[in-house]
Amino acid sequence: MSNRVKNIIVPIMAVILGILVGTIIMIVTGYDAVAAFTALWNGAFGEIYYTGEVIRQVTPLILAGLSVAFAFRTGLFNIGVEGQLIVGWLAAVWVGVAFNLPPVIHTLVAVLAAALAGALWAFIPGFLKAKFRVHEVIVTIMLNYTALHVTNYIIRTVLSEKSDRTEMIKETATLRSSFLEGLTDYSRLHWGIVIALIGVFIMWFLLEKTTRGYELRSVGFNQHASHYAGMNVNTNIILSMVISGAFAGLAGAMEGLGTFGYASIKGGFTGVGFDGIAVALLGGNGPIGVILAALLFGALKVGALNMPLESGVPNELVDIIIALIVFFVAASYMIRLFIDRISKKGVK
């Protein structure tokens, strides 16, 4: 069996195993698994409203996944997607609230501001890594907390008067679309999905087709050989982090300009940035893989809300299933071994 086929089968097996073990847990704890999965499915695709919500949920997940995947493909581990997302969210809302611009342009400026903010936030770990060889994982983790508390402070003192949220962004800056909402029975589906899909294309094109992408991948694989070949290793490390951060910032714009329309003080992380790690992992760090993985996670998350209502199964169970899927992807060595055994037997 070729490696390519294996790379596709492994995540699929992981999903199946995750659901399987989830089912066992339900049976053991005395819940009706069939009813639970029916409710899950109905909650995600049963009505056009739910489907709209799934796509809305998928939008930031795609961008967060791209962020992690892009960094990973260029040899970096960006754990700071969450922080970059929060910063991007705030920047988008800030532009949306404080500026007066014509429609479309206002939205674009706000979206770009989010990308820029995420990029700047990611520039810090990139710069520290390039200049002082400080490991990006440590810096990005710490910057997540910094982002959370700094944005909370700005919302409280600059963007509002001691309130726990900003005002709504101006109509001209919104990503919301009455057309898309009408299409999906008034879900919160917004134009962000288009931006996410453009992001997917950009990531693929940049990495696989451009001269810069060649350099980024080369530096990611082997800094010494890249230096020897005349590439500027430090520039590429910083650039890789900055581009990754821009994707994360865009994910924040999806929430700020699309789903919510404001930024509020957060007691904790949104989780979308961390889900991005799982999405990238499950999607094999490839553009199409990220879309599919985001779709799965989005459907699970939205569908889960329906489970307690329709089947009486607590929606935390979906968190367990997601955790199991991530576990099985991480333990993919096990699955590969299993596939090897089976395909060997098949030959004989």
Place this chain on the structure above:
Amino acid sequence: MEYVIEMLGIRKEFPGIVANDNITLQLQQGEIHALLGENGAGKSTLMNVLFGLYQPEQGEIRVRGKSVKITNPNIANDLGIGMVHQHFMLVDKFTVTENIILGKETKSGLKIDLKKAEQEVREISERYGLAVDPQAKIADISVGMQQRVEILKTLYRGAEILIFDEPTAVLTPQEIKELIQIMKTLIKEGKSIILITHKLKEIMEVCDRCTVIRKGVGIGTVNVRETNPNELASLMVGREVTFKTEKADAKPAQNVLEINDLVVKDSRGLTAVNNLKLSVKAGEILGIAGVDGNGQTELIESITGLRRSESGSIQLNGKEIRNLSPRKITEAGTGHIPQDRHKHGLVLDFPIGENMVLQTYYKSPFSKAGVLSFKEIYQKAKSLIQEFDVRTPSEYTLARALSGGNQQKAIIGREVDRNPDLLIAAQPTRGLDVGAIEFIHKRLIEQRDNGKAVLLLSFELDEILNVSDRIAVIYEGEIVAIVNPKETTEQELGLLMAGSKQKEVGEQTNV
């Protein structure tokens, strides 16, 4: 004659390649049997079949006359087959004893009985003349000692048949002598040995018989006593091989590289290159001879821009290139075959095709307006692969999957193809077999004959004497002598390299 191991008509296929085809190897009790073949000929595959890592598609393995199926390394172990790997499998932070017993610990209750284990290790090491300190940490002992630990590991597990995978590749000449002694002791104690190698000298010295494979096919087994290095080499490569490189006299012209008063510090901040003066002319090969660690690496790295130098001047065609970026130096007309091909020469996780444009990817026709043309890149790669005889399933194969010799050919193809005025070759034939070495030497001489300057760094005196037109001897960061290879001997070079003849020849260095 009794055979302890017989591999009869072994065939092993991988997708797209037949790695082993109808190979027969019969190991007699108490002999040292060489397995000879070029890089990528299928030696390792065959041994992995014997060790249970691969299953053959055809053929039979017999151990002491009994047909066996070796489906995993544990079975090989139980049959008394032990492997001494080329790349040691040791835990750096463990002691010698801890490494040896790993996976087969002697226990008393729940605790590991280290005392008893140490005693056992000491006994075995004395019996076979393998002097090692059982309590030393792996990180603290020399490479030669580490290899002894690997050998002890197999003996501790009761191996009767030892497979040595290119054991001398990492050893110093002194350590090689000791290893040969150890192998002879092992034979005396009743063990049998398969020695995987492509070094003909060693085969002639220690082996009884030699099985040759070429491009995955078994060529046959010869008695070493009845053969000579030339015959072995032609059996291995499939044609006559010349050891003495044929070349016309050099026609040196103007200086291409001129180095004056160069000072370079090493990674610890100590002066590695000390006021060095050197020039390389168009149309000549200048060889740098020296004992490893006398500033050669730092010299090459500072010429190519990989390391900053403190002071002095490096001129290429009259233009100062000192401390420019590697790209500027490359563009000024240098090519560099680096010492460490895995670290510097290749991006192992890139396809071999993409590695072929590692320095030129940003130029037309490979890149237009920032977008790569993979069609052009792979076309280029294909023609280079053909021209330089790089054996690879395709140009899309990852560089990692190629054998060392083919990786090196790919690098040389890439560097020579840019047609640089100065070609720097640092240990270009390290770890390669005679066929590949011959090929690479020819290419270097070809560059010289085309009027280019070649700077060759090598730790092999044979290579330096064979290929160079002039030899510069480096000692403690200085060029202490420049000699003519036709007028010098290995002995004289050896003395110069050791720094003991510095004064007498110092005056002759003004060339």
